[in-house]
Amino acid sequence: MPHPRVKVHRMFELVEPIAAVTFSQIPNEAFLALGMRNYWDGYFAGRAAPLGPAPAAVVHAVFYNFADGEVARHIPWVWGKTTPQEAIAVRERGSAAALRQVLGELADSPGLVRVADLATRAAVSAPIEGRALYAGLRDLDVPEEPVARLWHAATLLREHRGDGHNAALLAHGIGGTEAHVLLALSLGMRPEEFGRVHHLPGEQLAAVVDGLRGRGLVDTAGGFTDAGRQTRDRIEALTDELAAPAYEVLSADELDELISGLEPLATAARTIDD
Numbered sequence: 001m002p003h004p005r006v007k008v009h010r011m012f013e014l015v016e017p018i019a020a021v022t023f024s025q026i027p028n029e030a031f032l033a034l035g036m037r038n039y040w041d042g043y044f045a046g047r048a049a050p051l052g053p054a055p056a057a058v059v060h061a062v063f064y065n066f067a068d069g070e071v072a073r074h075i076p077w078v079w080g081k082t083t084p085q086e087a088i089a090v091r092e093r094g095s096a097a098a099l100r101q102v103l104g105e106l107a108d109s110p111g112l113v114r115v116a117d118l119a120t121r122a123a124v125s126a127p128i129e130g131r132a133l134y135a136g137l138r139d140l141d142v143p144e145e146p147v148a149r150l151w152h153a154a155t156l157l158r159e160h161r162g163d164g165h166n167a168a169l170l171a172h173g174i175g176g177t178e179a180h181v182l183l184a185l186s187l188g189m190r191p192e193e194f195g196r197v198h199h200l201p202g203e204q205l206a207a208v209v210d211g212l213r214g215r216g217l218v219d220t221a222g223g224f225t226d227a228g229r230q231t232r233d234r235i236e237a238l239t240d241e242l243a244a245p246a247y248e249v250l251s252a253d254e255l256d257e258l259i260s261g262l263e264p265l266a267t268a269a270r271t272i273d274d
Helices: 005-023 025-033 039-051 056-063 084-108 110-123 132-138 146-171 176-186 202-214 226-247 252-269
Strands: none
Touching: 005 025, 005 039, 005 084, 005 146, 005 226, 005 252, 025 039, 025 084, 039 056, 039 084, 039 132, 056 132, 084 110, 084 146, 084 252, 110 146, 110 226, 110 252, 132 146, 146 226, 176 202, 176 226
């Protein structure tokens, strides 16, 4: 059944920190032990593995929001150190271990099994058309262990939404690097301070901002114009709309139960690596 957008968006806020344990210290160390040179080798090996040994251009297209050349620094180099199958296993083990560690006693709570089951029902029910990364993930076996199953479900839901978000960006003419610049601005940050783009040459980031300014999305001070805010809001609304089918398998009561059950788990997951 269809659910209110506010609840669909709340699910994004709750599954994101659980899925994001993948990018924390324990999984990173596991990939370094395989021979990865740095964090980003492990990131691309783990996240791209469900696509198989796809070339850099395909991974770049699917991931959407990396600057030109970023993916090619890691793909296919990582496949000389590991295989997609091994990367999938290492990522799952490391992520489950990280999530278990940060959840503490919650990892063995009776409610976690129910939450993992509800999240999994949603995670494996969405349509795969146009969702390349989600489709690759959904083709994997669902872990039996509850904490690993919860992480797997959160990751499926995250990437399902992410595939839809990329489609929304594309529909609004926002490129990958532009998306990160707009996100930085929405957080009150300068692009050169923001995670995935801070390392890019200053002139490259300035050119992106100038392009957004030329389209009327950014003002002379480097903040959002009204048109920029409206575009951002439309993209978020469309992203939620495209994410909604994953939850239609759940009744209203089941979705409320899932949201309630995820609240303490997501709160705990946000403290990882603190």
